[in-house]
Amino acid sequence: MNARRRLAPFAGAGALLVGIGLARFAYVPIFPAMVAAGWVDGGGAGLLGACNLTGYLLGALGGRGLGRRLGVPRALDLGMALATLAFLACALRLDGAAALAWLGAWRGLAGFAGGVLMALAGPAVQAVVPAARRAAAGGVVMSGVAFGVVLGGSLVPPLLLAGISGLWIGLGLASLAVWLVLRPAWPDPPMAETMGTPAGGQVPRATRLLATYALAAAGMVAPMVYLADLGARGRGLEGLALAMIWVLFGLGGIAGTLTGGRLVGWLGGRRAMMVWMMVEVAALACTLLPGGAAVLLAAPLGGFSGIGISAVALGAAREQAGSAAGILWVRATALFALAQAATGFALAALFKATGESHTAVFGAGLGLAVLALGASMIGGKKAG
Structure with a gap:
């Protein structure tokens, strides 16, 4: 049991590597490749991203209930199985409207899997590790998303040599391998720790935290869906420079997640959120600058x-x-999921209505990030 608890943060990281890092973010470098191969057009590719975000919302809402009914380990198994199945199903190419419907349904199911895994993995790990390790363990778990981004960015270019179908199959096999290796170390906390209510039934409102997190989520939809397409079709990047965009995104995520939990313990949640919002505003401002170097920054x-x-x-x-x-x-x-799903559909419509204007979608993202920064600054020290 002690060994299982020691490995729990890494198992949680593996769950998010697949459920978010691959099942959601690996799609970003696939976006321009699918458009170039004629599987979908730019508007359709954006819509598939929105379908994934909608599935994520449903998974986030249903994850706690699944954990209560199945237990955390089995619920994590379900999420990993659905993510793997969704990858493999996307390898089937159909024609016309059926193609968009088929891909949309499976991208939505991949998002559902990611929502379940995100809702359960972090709290379950924090419930089984000692209190002194919780901040660090939270960073390790969330770093799985970033490591998945790096893995996806590294796998997509060579897998594309096998075509779009071969790419999806390769990602499915990678997902299956991670699942089989890490599942013996799934966290298995007491039900009350992750599913119950505290004594007195009181949960803090945490209004500022929730508002900032939701607005931050909305602001990041543009880069999370369109960043690689901005580099490829908007700034003319290709080859190594284009492949580096998503690897750099993932490396930045590793740094952000591994330091995030620790800085909460050092600065406090409010100040740490403000720092992260400042960086988000800077990131989105860079996307509006001309040239490929700005995208790489x-x-x-x-x-x-x-x-x-x-x-x-x-x-x-x-x-x-x-x-x-x-x-x-x-x-x-x-x-977070609701904000991203709504913003995903809104940006897909905006992208299509503006003739696939990257300036429009990234400008909207910058506006939302500025609102998130403002929300993080509202209120005094005691504000929730």
């Missing part, structure tokens, strides 16, 4: 803020809610 800044913010929010939730952190984290994850 925006990538690590975007990864640092967009992925690292989850480690900050998880640490802040534990800081504010204590034993009720699991419940507060599910609320935060659901709001």
Whole structure:
């Protein structure tokens, strides 16, 4: 049991590597490749990203219930199985409207899997590790997203040599391998630690935390869906420079997640959120500058803020809610997912209506990031 607890943060990281790092973010470098291969047009590719975000919302809302019914380890198994199946199903190419419907359904299921894994992995790990290790463990778990981004960015170019179908199959096999290796170390906390309510039934409102997290999520939809396409079709990057965009995004995410939890313990949740929002604003501002170099700068800044913010929010939730952190984290994850799903469809419509204008979608993202920064600054020291 002690060995299982020691390995739990790494198992949680593996769950998010697949459920978010690959099942969501590996799609970003695939986006321009699918358009170039004629699987979908630019508007359709953006819509598939929105379908994934909608599935994520449903998974985030249903994850706690699945954990209660199945137990955390089995619920994590379900999420990993669905993510793997979704990869393999996307390898089937159909024609016409059926293609978009088929891919949309499976991208939505991949998002659902990611939502379940995100809702359960972090709180479950924090419930089984000693209190002194919780901040660091939260960073390790969330770093799985960033390592998945790096893995996806590294795998996509060579897998593309086998075509789009071969790419999806390769990602499915990678997902299966991670699942089989890490599942013996799934965290298995007491049900009350992750699914119950604290004594007295009180959960802090944490209004500022939730508002900032939701607005930050909305602001990051543009880079999380369109960044590689901005580099390829918007700035003319190709070859190594284009492949580096998503690797840099992931490396920035690793830095953001591994430092996020620790800085919450050092600065406190409010100040740490403010720092991350400043970086997000800078990242989105860079996407509006001309030239490919600005995109390469925006990538690590975007990864640092967009992925690292989850480690900050998880640490802040534990800081504010204590034993009720699991419940507060599910609320935060659901709001994050709702904000991203709504913004994803709005940006897909905007992208199509403006003739696939990257300036329009990234300008909207910058506006939302500025609002998130403002939300993080509102209120005094006691504000929730």
